[in-house]
Amino acid sequence: MKPGYQQTELGLIPDDWTLAFLGELGTVVRGGSPRPAGDPRYFNGSYIPWLTVGSLTNIPSSQLFVTDTTTMLTEEGAKHSRTLQAGTLVIVNSGAKTLGVAKILSITCCANDGIAALINQRSGDKQFICYFLNGQIRRLREVVAAGNDQLNLNTGRIALIAIPFPSEAEQKAIAQALTDVDALLGALDQLIEKKRNLKQAAMQQLFTGKTRLPGFHGEWTLRRLGDIGATYGGLTGKTKADFGEGEARYIAFMNVVTNVVIDCGTFERVKVSSQDSQNRVRKGDLFFNGSSETPEEVGMCAVLLDDVQDVYLNSFCFGFRLRDGEQAEGLFMAYYLRSTIGRELMKSLAQGSTRYNLSKVALLNLSLRFPTLPEQTAIAKVLNEIDAELTTLEQRRDKTHALKQGMIQELLTGRTRLV
Incomplete structure (x- = not known):
């Protein structure tokens, strides 16, 4: 002891x-x-x-x-x-x-x-x-x-x-130390919430054209998605035994639903033989979840921005690939379709009563308003920079929370003494 x-x-x-x-x-x-x-x-x-x-x-x-x-x-x-x-x-x-x-x-x-x-x-x-x-x-x-x-x-x-x-003085000292960390966590939470609200406001202004970035003007063009790209399906014919093994990798359902940009560090393994007829994903592809329990969550959009090899899409999602030479920016489209305007459009396409579905045909018939390609790129860059700031703040909050948990273990067991 x-x-x-x-x-x-x-x-x-x-x-x-x-x-x-x-x-x-x-x-x-x-x-x-x-x-x-x-x-x-x-x-x-x-x-x-x-x-x-x-x-x-x-x-x-x-x-x-x-x-x-x-x-x-x-x-x-x-x-x-x-x-x-x-x-x-x-x-x-x-x-x-x-x-x-x-x-x-x-x-x-x-x-x-x-x-x-x-x-x-x-x-x-x-x-x-x-x-x-x-x-x-x-x-x-x-x-x-x-x-x-x-x-x-x-x-x-x-x-x-x-x-x-411990003594009342030590109890108060421990409580004060943890209160100080909580104050920092609360300030970070408020800053994150403020940044998220700023992002939503920026999306609303930029995707309605109410606010134009410096140097850009002119009308936006209404374009049907089926005229600028085509859809493809995720993995087919796979059993439970095929997953978690093999040299190929696939993009999981939650990777699509929760991210604007696909996280390439969380791909999961799957067996895909050379005889399989499966659709490989490619840089610039957009992905959509095809079903959800609510119409508000169907058709969440994510974009792949990295070059990847031998990677596929989960069977509950489908992909959309822009045709070569089209004046369309995938990251712009992903942000657009996750904005309030975009979510209302996707919600209008949802079909069902207890579970809601988005068909590929319905998506291809959807029309979006596009500015010029340089303006699309500029808008996407602004929103991506806000997301990068959010990620930094969230990482700082997570580290501070881990610090608090460590302090609780040290201070409330007396391994570290303040008095």
Whole structure:
């Protein structure tokens, strides 16, 4: 055992720390939901904020405090719930994907029965406890919670959750260090959101022609896609055994759906023999997902900008190849078809009721407005540069989040001391 440390149910902690149970720090209670759910006598009122599991877990992980809710109760509804005062620590007590999330109330509100609270708290820094609980979510779900399909933490189990307990000064120092990192994460999230909004606004202005880049003028030309290119299908005749093996590679479904530009670093392996009649992808090709559960997500467009060899397309998507010499820029088209204007066009082509499909024929009959090729290239460059800035910010946020997780492991176990 490391000198100066003691073995506990939470692992090694410093000798000068103790273990405390949540139930020793205050009283654990459960929220209450008025019944029946949706009764207008109780819900959609204006008397007091109504905290649900959904509104609590939608708060970013970098935000420790609950500052508002999405709905409110009536005065009668409040009588059938539990009112919690500002400053109370709350924890989600149910749900496989939500159980264990902890926050601190900045408002007085009522909470539903999927939320527990630590009231009449006598000791312990709330932020320190909150950070510890959020760092223990996996353990709470796998070890502490009851149930299989319907995980839950009753008040008795929550009261017996052990907390490492350094001095109050050290608790505050640890909480402050993690708060500083959360502030940085929050600032990065705001910057990313601002940049995304800027991109959407730029797309709206540029693809409607309301804003023209310097040096460009003249009318845009309406062109039918079937007149400038042709479609082709993805892999056919493959079984499960063909995937994950072989020397050939293929572009996965999510690579098309989530990216404007195909990520060539995530190709997956597939067996394709020399006798197979399959369509190889080529630089400049556009790809579309042919079906989706909603019309808003059908026909998402991505473009391949790299030279690749022996690469194919998954069977749930299809490709579009521009004819040689056509005055059309693939990256421009991909951004166009992912813009608000483009998505409305693609949505109008979706067919179905429970699952929506996009046919190759429908796509080929679609007409788009094209500026000159130099203007297409210039517009694509502007949007691509914004995307590059977004990627840099997202990578920085991910690294900061990883740093926070490392700090939680170090600080909340006492391996690194601040006091």
